[in-house]
């Protein structure tokens with residue numbers, strides 16, 4: 001887990017609730033944004049799914065490109 005700078009009033013980048021720095025072990029710092037560990041995990045899951053989906057969509061798009069290509 002990456003350790004981030006001490007922000008005076010960190011707010012969770014996902015649920016927008018204040019993160020209590022007394023429980024900083026429950027927080028994750030990523031891309032200059034603080035997240036609750038649980039929120040970060042949820043976001044990571046969603047991102048993973050979104051990435052998978054975009055890969056699938058890209059494949060579909062590629063298939064369409066091939067089909068509509070003048071060479072075929």
Ligand SMILES: [Zn+2]
Pocket residue numbers: 012013014015016017035036039
């Ligand atoms: Zn949160």
